[in-house]
Amino acid sequence: MRYLLATRYNDYDTKGHVNNAVYLTFFEMARHQLWTDGFGESGDFPFIVAEAQVRFVSPAHIDVPLAIEIVLGEVRTKAWVWRYRVVDAGSDRLIAEGQTVQVMYDYAAGASVPIPDAIRAKLERT
Amino acid sequence: MRYLLATRYNDYDTKGHVNNAVYLTFFEMARHQLWTDGFGESGDFPFIVAEAQVRFVSPAHIDVPLAIEIVLGEVRTKAWVWRYRVVDAGSDRLIAEGQTVQVMYDYAAGASVPIPDAIRAKLERT
């Protein structure tokens, strides 16, 4: 899926570029939009993020509209990978790319759990 | 003007509500959208915020879409007021309201300046 990214003035730091930590929030925005609008699930996520990686390729200057692509990577019993590309929404110039590993989690029980079949089916339709 | 607010998962704090400080960012998002999309000006604002007030009326729970309204208040020689209402985008329930005072500023000169006529005309069309 590809989404436009609503950036905020305070995402940009003293250099006039999006601050590096904000990219993990961008990844979270893509997960959130996929999970709620795409899957019809609640935005109070039933999974934890176990790992995150970002490669910063070119700076995101203020006034340049951004988009993000999210695609499914490997799916295991309890965990799955999402990969992301942040691009200039106009020119498709690559700005950053990365991935996160999610683990399905039962917050009431305080334990990881297998991915339910219904969620697995939604993940694989991404 | 009225805009949909793209909230982020980490806007919500341990209570499941939008954190109080985020409302000043919501106000900034409305200013930014008005200034860029509405006025056709650069998002690197040529003004400073001199005062801000927020009244928190009811909590903004996760998964509730939000909208923001921005209207012009008093306009003086160098400064103007914007007023804001954050509402539940579905029911129009009032969530927070407030205002900010902006002062036109020449960052190169390091001094406040009169509002240029072209900006004043755009402000008054809001």
Add this chain to the structure above:
Amino acid sequence: MRYLLATRYNDYDTKGHVNNAVYLTFFEMARHQLWTDGFGESGDFPFIVAEAQVRFVSPAHIDVPLAIEIVLGEVRTKAWVWRYRVVDAGSDRLIAEGQTVQVMYDYAAGASVPIPDAIRAKLERT
């Protein structure tokens, strides 16, 4: 009470100044330090913020250490006021000042409650 403020690189925006929304977080940091270190209470606050005001007096440039003062204002049955001054920790130059109104809140019951006597005593010792 007066506390040193641990600022973060991404508190500063494209102008090289602390972004306006961050001041409400600075106020929250002062409340948090007073509530936990000063009062010995949990950082998961049992109150809501009902109103906030900030007056931005002079910019906070990067590399300038900041301090914050928090003092008690009016105390009512269920609510109280805290006032804040953010200053240059070296020169005491005033950078911003403001206040917040807090209402004691029972999150389990979903209702405001009178300030318990033990909390009132701690507030008044501030």
Add this chain to the structure above:
Amino acid sequence: MRYLLATRYNDYDTKGHVNNAVYLTFFEMARHQLWTDGFGESGDFPFIVAEAQVRFVSPAHIDVPLAIEIVLGEVRTKAWVWRYRVVDAGSDRLIAEGQTVQVMYDYAAGASVPIPDAIRAKLERT
């Protein structure tokens, strides 16, 4: 080096844990403290972050004081690696670990540059 981490109430999300994106800010806080207090350099960094990785090991609950350790990894001509461990400041329980790659950068010229000898010497004393 090891530093105490001044967390903020709004670092914690709806689960009561530090939000995943905040760890890149924690890494930045460690870099900033090392660069300014440790090296005596300006907090307006003369480098860019090219890559970041985080592994989230156990959750950081509210009211648990955190510390961060930063150590130098590989140093190349223009780039170097810092590794980080975020721990419970009391028990030393590992909460998250990761690394970032920095590239020395001349913002005026808009180009990467070799690490100056004076900076290299400070890096290697870490």
